[in-house]
Amino acid sequence: MNFFNFYIVSLIKVAVVAFVLLTTLAYLQWIERKVIAHVQLRVGPYRVGPHGLLQPLADVVKLITKEGLIPSHVNKLFYLMAPFVAVTLALISISVIPFGPEITIGPVKTWMQLTDLRIGILFVIAVSSIGVYGVALGGWASNNKYSLLGGLRSSAQMISYELPLALAVAAPLLLANTLSFREMVNYQSGYWLGFIPRWNVFPEVLGFIVFMIAGFAETNRVPFDLPEAENELVAGFHTEYSSMNFAAFFMAEYANMVTVTAVATLLFLGGWQPPFPEPYSDVVPILVFAIGGLIALYHGLNPARRMDKFTLPATALVFLGIAAIFGLSLFVPVIKPILMALFWFCGKILILLFIFIWVRATLPRFRYDQLMRFAWIGLFPVSMLNLLATSLIVALTTK
């Protein structure tokens, strides 16, 4: 019976995580376009659905119905394998990411995580380090000089930035003395002086900054998007791809972004641990959603555009509903830990994702030599020093 339970619960968890992750990936693109548009004083996607909310759906339909073109000069096997490799390896990391603590629903006790490996952190690093083959192979198999350059740049960049990334990850591992994400988050529970959360980001500020910068490079995001630099390489490694093959590369990039931000949250920002002690942190989600709802309501009553008097009150209703759910959950001990953990974990991830998009809208691209110099002369020594200092402190403070 227990065995049977395990399979059923695992299947449900996998289905939920897969559905939520894929939806998030689609909507992440909408969020990115909207944020960049607002940074540049445009409105962004606006035509499909209210405020362009159905744009991801339209994009998916467009990409599926396009012709999957295979150019005649490509190496067919590797050309078709590359996007598959990229997207598979990008999606697999989510399986070891914990979203919350152990929960009890009726007779079932389970963790809000697909599986906990004792080497979970190494697993994520390993998967992301072989993820580069998707890009490199795609660039090479396209048999096109722009694609090849994109693939080459990607592999050189990945090798260079993996070092500071791994060194930055090693410092919090030393502090917590574990390789498992669960124990990592448990280590970061509690508060210094009663109100400062015991997150790794405070002793490891340098490590966190290096990790985020290297994370930008690992996910090929601006200012490290040399593998697909539009104005030098057409579209870099995915120049020759179309239809779902192209969508696979696209999805891989966003999935990698989610993974990097999730890992940063777990290692440095305390995972699902709230930043305030218990009774105060419970009020925050209610306040956030209630204020959001009230702002939307206010703008709905003073509409700036024609459709606003329908769309904004609807948004306000949704927000106030969520606030009410959070408020009610305070009295239901079964749901409360789930909702609170999800709120804080997703909140931290969304803030980091917003920083990713914000940087994209703000910074220009590195030149190739700057990119390499930055990794080897800037980031690498800094992360090395950080690791040495951390290990010295750990050696001095532990018996």
Next chain:
Amino acid sequence: MTALIFIIFAGIAVFCAINLVVQTHPIASALSLIGVMGSLAILYLQLGGEFIAAAQVIVYAGAIMVLFVFVIMLLNAGAETVSFQISRFVRYLGALLLAAFLGLISLIIQAALPRTEGVLFGTFQGTALDVGRKLFTTYLLPFEVTSVLILIAIVGAIVLARKEV
């Protein structure tokens, strides 16, 4: 279940190893090598050596082979061309000789190895903690000697690659 997984991944490892030699294109060979390393990592995992498995993937498949693939792509090496003809007779004879040779080798290895009890899945203590402790106590000297060796190799590579000033 464990035996089934072992057979599958051992088979993949052997297949990729043969493919590595048979393929004429360097990229295909490099990818086969990655396949070998990946399946080896899974075999380590089955034995309980989880840290070794992760290190295998990160270091070999993730770093060294990326460098290999990078260099192959940079040189844009094409498929190997065979410049001589092999007659059918030689081919059959070669296959026969190969079989005999492999049989002989396996016989010698089997005779030379000491009799041990079979390895059990999952008994090997391979957590990061155990590996680290062994590395810095029992095997400290080999570990340090290896790191000096690597340092020498790095310095040598820089000396060789440096342009004359």
